[in-house]
Amino acid sequence: MARKTANRRVGITDVAQRAGVSLASVSRVMNGNFSVDADIAARVRSAAAELNYQPNAVGRSLALGKTDTIGVVVPDLANPTFQGMLRGVSRAAAQDGYRVLIADSSEVSSEESILAGEARRRCDGVVLCAPRMNEAELEALLPSLRPLVLVNRSTADTETPSLVVDYGQGVQDLAAHLVELGHTTLAFLEGPERSASNQARLQGLEKFRVDNPEIQLTVLSGGSSFEAGHGSVDNVLETGATGVLAFNDLVAMGLLSGLHERGIDVPGEISITGFDDIPFANYTTPPLTTAAVPINDIGEQAWHEMRRLLGDGGDEPSHTTFQPQLRRRGSTGPAAR
Amino acid sequence: MARKTANRRVGITDVAQRAGVSLASVSRVMNGNFSVDADIAARVRSAAAELNYQPNAVGRSLALGKTDTIGVVVPDLANPTFQGMLRGVSRAAAQDGYRVLIADSSEVSSEESILAGEARRRCDGVVLCAPRMNEAELEALLPSLRPLVLVNRSTADTETPSLVVDYGQGVQDLAAHLVELGHTTLAFLEGPERSASNQARLQGLEKFRVDNPEIQLTVLSGGSSFEAGHGSVDNVLETGATGVLAFNDLVAMGLLSGLHERGIDVPGEISITGFDDIPFANYTTPPLTTAAVPINDIGEQAWHEMRRLLGDGGDEPSHTTFQPQLRRRGSTGPAAR
DNA sequence: TTGAAAGCGCTAACAC
C-alpha cells in the first residue's frame, strides 16, 4: 500500500535494535560465529525472521573486500560453445558459493576490454573467453584484470592461467579421417578471421598439407553460423571437394541443410565434418562426424583455476591444452570417386 | 584492521593525494560533474591515469544504493530457450549500462528461492524465468524479490509484471495444422510436469479435444530434451499416431533422429511438430514445423519491464502475452492413411 | 568551486 514510505530495507541495525543487542552480535550470529550465547543467538534469529531481514551483500562485500562473484566475458552468447563454457563455469562456481556475472561483447572486439574492465571492477576475478582483441591489447590489459583466466586464447604472459583446445590437432584428425575414407580433394570452410581458434585450425591444416602433399585442400572463407554454412554450398561445390571440413558444427549443419535442399547426398556424394560436438551434432540427419571439445569441462576447469587464483594461489599457473576427440558418425563415408 | 600496504588496489584517496585535491573533487571529476575547475579536473585525470585508477564498484554501489546489475534465474542454462531469453535480457540491459548476474537452478525447484534471494541481495532486481516452484511458494517469495519480473509464469499478484507465452494456443495451432493435413490420430509428448508451460499446453489440448471430438489424441510422458524424444519412439509408434506434437524442438529433434534410425520417413509416414523455433529448427532434416516463440524479444521486454520498475515505475505493471507463430516446414505433411 | 565530514551496511579488531 504505502509505496514510497516503506522504502528503506531493513538492515542489520534494525535487527540489533529489535533483539536488544549490538550490531556485532547480529553479525556474528548471521555468520555462524560460535562465540555467541545461545540465548542471544535465538533472539537475533527471531528478530531477523520477524523483520524478514536480508543481509545486504554490497555492504558485506565492501567490508570483506570480496564479492564472491566472478565475471565471464564471451564474444557471443548465442554461440553454443560459449554457452556450454558459461554453464560449466557457472555450475562449478556455484558449488563453491560463487556467482557469475556475464558480459557479451557481441563479437565487437573493441568492446571486450571495456566489458572486461567493468566486470573486473564489480567482481573478484575475470574469465576471458576467446577474446578477439589483438595480442598487444590483451597484454596491456592483463595486469588490471587479474585474477584472470584465459580460455581459448593464450598469451606470452605465463602468469595467466590459460585453457586452450588443440584445434590444430583436431582439424588434422578430421582431415586424416577423410583421407582414410579415400577422399583426396578437401575443402575447409574457415571461421572468423580474428578468432584465435581459426588461426590454430589453419596452422593445423598447413601441417596437414606438408604431411599429405597428394591431397588437394582449398580454404574457403565462411563464418561461424548456420547461415555461413548454408550460404557456402556453391563455393564448396565449385572446389569439387568430396570432403568438407566445416569450421564448427553450426557451419556444418548449415551446409548439411543446404546440400540436402540441393538433393546432394551426405555422405554418399560429399562427406562433412563439424567441430565442437555440440549436443545437436548427435541429432542431425545424418549425425555429424566431428571433433569433440569437452566445453563444459573446460568451463569447470576455468573455475578451478580461478578458485586457485582467488585462494592463496600456491601452485604455478597452469596452462592446459585439451585434445579434441574424433567422433565418427554418419556425415562422413567412403569417397565416391 | 591492518592494511596490507603491499597489494592494496589504488583507491580514490590515492588519486586525491597525488592530485593534491580532496576526495570530493576526484569523485566529481570521475562522475563528470561540471562544477569543477578545468585545472583541477586535468590534475585529477592525469593522476588517475598515472596510477591506473579503477573506481571500485562496490564502494560506489554502497554509497549510491544501487548496483546497476540485475539477476536472472533460469531452470537450466543448457536449454536453448533460456539461453535465448538470457541473451535478450543481457543485450538489452547492457544498452542501458546494466549487467546481468546469472543463476542456474539446474531444474532443482527447491534451489530456486534460495538462488533468487541471493541474486536479489546482490542486484537491483530479479528476472525469474519459468520458476518450477509452486504457487504458494512463489507468492510468499514475491515481496522480498521486488523489483521482480516474471517470465513464462504468471501469478495472482498483479503488481508483478509478467511475460508469458500462449503455449495453449500455440499447441492448438499445431494440432489444427496436423488435422488440416488429414491426420486423425495424434500424440502429444509432454514435458516436465512442474513446468507451467507444460500445463498450459495440456489445457490447450483439452480445448482442442472439445473442439475436435473426432480426433484421437494420446498424451505420453516425455521430457524436455533430445534424449526424451529419442527414447519415446516406441511409445509414439504404439499409439498409432501419424502426427506427433513434441513438447519442444529439442524433443522433436530427438524423436526425428530416433525415427530416422528406424527407417521411418518423416513426414511420409509420421508428421512431427516442435515448439519454440530455436535456431536449429530450421536446419534439421527435414526442417521442423514448429510454433515460433520470440524468445530474444521476450528477454528484451523483460529488461524493459525491469527498467520501468527500477525507474519511478510510473505506469501500471504490464502483463504481456506473446502469441506463438506457426511455422510450416518440412517435418509435417499429408496423412498417409 | 572546493573541502570536510557524514554516511551507505557490514565486519572484525580491540577492549571490557
Next chain:
DNA sequence: GTGTTAGCGCTTTCAA
C-alpha cells in the same frame, strides 16, 4: 561472550 568502534571506497550534503 559482548559491545564499541574503526574502517571498507565512494558519494553527497553542507559550509566555507
